[in-house]
Amino acid sequence: MNLPIFDLVVFLIYMVAIVGFGLSFSFRKRSALDFTTGGGRLPSWAIGMSIFATFVSSISFLALPGNAYLSNWNGFVFSLSIPLAALIAVKYFVPLYRKLNSESAYYYLEQRFGLWARIYASICYLLTQLARMGTILYLLALPMNALFGWSIPMIITITGISVIIYSMSGGIEAVIWTDAIQGIVLIAGALACLLVIFIDIPGGANEVFTIAASQNKFSLGSFDLDFTTSTFWMILVYGLFINLQNFGIDQNYIQRYVSAKTEKEAIKSTWLGSLLYVPVSAIFFFIGTALFAYYQAQPELLPSDISGAANSDKVFPYFIVSQLPTGITGLLIASIFAAGMSSVSTSVNSSATVILSDHFKKYIHPNPSEKTSMRVLWVASLIMGIFSILVGLAFNGVTSALDAWWALASIFSGGILGLFLLGFIVKKCNSRNASIAVSVGVLVIIWMSLSSYILLGDLAPFQNPLHSNMTIVVGTLTIFILGFILGSKKGRTTIDPAF
The missing domain is CATH 1.20.1730.10 (Sodium/glucose cotransporter)
Known part of the structure; x- marks a missing residue:
């Protein structure tokens, strides 16, 4: 044209x-x-x-x-x-x-x-x-x-x-x-x-x-x-x-x-x-x-x-x-x-x-x-x-650039929102606990992103059952919740009252 x-x-x-x-x-x-x-x-x-x-x-x-x-x-x-x-x-x-x-x-x-x-x-x-x-x-x-x-x-x-x-x-x-x-x-x-x-x-x-x-x-x-x-x-x-x-x-x-x-x-x-x-x-x-x-x-x-x-x-x-x-x-x-x-x-x-x-x-x-x-x-x-x-x-x-962008945004975000909220809300979470939470969160993100491609046969039940866009949600929650739990083991973990 x-x-x-x-x-x-x-x-x-x-x-x-x-x-x-x-x-x-x-x-x-x-x-x-x-x-x-x-x-x-x-x-x-x-x-x-x-x-x-x-x-x-x-x-x-x-x-x-x-x-x-x-x-x-x-x-x-x-x-x-x-x-x-x-x-x-x-x-x-x-x-x-x-x-x-x-x-x-x-x-x-x-x-x-x-x-x-x-x-x-x-x-x-x-x-x-x-x-x-x-x-x-x-x-x-x-x-x-x-x-x-x-x-x-x-x-x-x-x-x-x-x-x-x-x-x-x-x-x-x-x-x-x-x-x-x-x-x-x-x-x-x-x-x-x-x-x-x-x-x-x-x-x-x-x-x-x-x-x-x-x-x-x-x-x-x-x-x-x-x-x-x-x-x-x-x-x-x-x-x-x-x-x-x-x-x-x-x-x-x-x-x-x-x-x-x-x-x-x-x-x-x-x-x-x-x-x-x-x-x-x-x-x-x-x-x-x-x-x-x-x-x-x-x-x-x-x-x-x-x-x-x-x-x-x-x-x-x-x-x-x-x-x-x-x-x-x-x-x-x-x-x-x-x-x-x-x-x-x-x-x-x-x-x-x-x-x-x-x-x-x-x-x-x-x-x-x-x-x-x-x-x-x-x-x-x-x-x-x-x-x-x-x-x-x-x-x-x-097929759809929007769907592809959303999926990649979920994967590449790496759960950094979870780390930010952990630091911003849970005041007694220390560096070691945060690093453990992030490590586990990244593993969860990798599993959710790649399981449908690499898990076959008898391992099929362990594939990610959720929509690909939920990767950022689960990754963020994993980091935040795990960091909160780890922090609470060494004494009372506080949530910032301002939040």
Whole structure:
């Protein structure tokens, strides 16, 4: 499919403008602290939009409609867990990290349990970010593949190289301000897509609801108390644990807490980004449902090579390039592309910060000069960018990028939320007990992740019976409960009354 010349012009102008805007911040940063926190001078609304954009990225904009098109609104239950996780974050987590005044999310774990805890958590974080960046790069390639017919591996590689250059230049200020712009444009673009669907589908908006309701597309999933399949309760529990991990121990979020001018501003930004995502994610799911009705009513509009379940993530990109008015297509493709690049640059920036703060400064050079620190940040950004390209190439061909990302997030998280909660809530748990709990928790995570592949025959009853998304839940609970029990054996174990 060829892109009209006007759309191509809009796409190129927008991309050059947003990348140029991001690169302009390279002239403002003066130190490694500016690169990682923006000097603590960023306004709350921009940070809030950046938190929102961190949630959204191309994972939401492309994968959520694909997930709803393929099945129903079961995945939306994840969003319903965000307000509760945000409430806990603004009450406990934001004040904690503002008080510590460290750009590292894992400095606190070292204070509680020693250096091993900081290294362990930071490595788990880096693995999770590689999975996230790979998912985003793959999803970015889908609309460009539909647009130009270029190979997905080539698009992933070129995009990844562009992001590496962008990430090494702008720092956290560039990330946050470009995120704020992208968030606004993406919301407008999503609403525009829905409007086009309502106008173009025979029978109008009522037909969307009629077809979707007849196919049970608005279902939130089974309400059975079953954690072996994707039920309402399984997704809700999974979402709560993932979002507590995001707000409590994710470098992306902690950097935003400390980038705000004051604690009050940090709390405002957290609420803004969190609460905005819930209705916007509902819009994304509704787009997927509306697309299902749209192509059910007009099946001739959808090519046979895209209509299959294995290509559900490609349906929305195809709609964008084939059905949207000229000009809107170019703008939306550019905004998705730029937002994805901005999201990847967020992960690259935070990962580089972790490598500098939690690794280089800890066991290579405790007091590096500003020049050395910036050099480490640049090299770390380059390395993480290259590995993210390789992960993105590995994603090519997955049935649902959203499901794959959720599964990898559960595995790579390594139960670090359990370790954080253990240190934050159970005040008398010492380093030795925490290390034992983590070791057992990691074994549980490995078993839950790999048992279905390596246990056969008579050992089949010992396979993990739970849904793969429950890995983070069970791993977290194992670490927390075992650490609590071990701590109680040497005297009374106390739970922080503030929590």
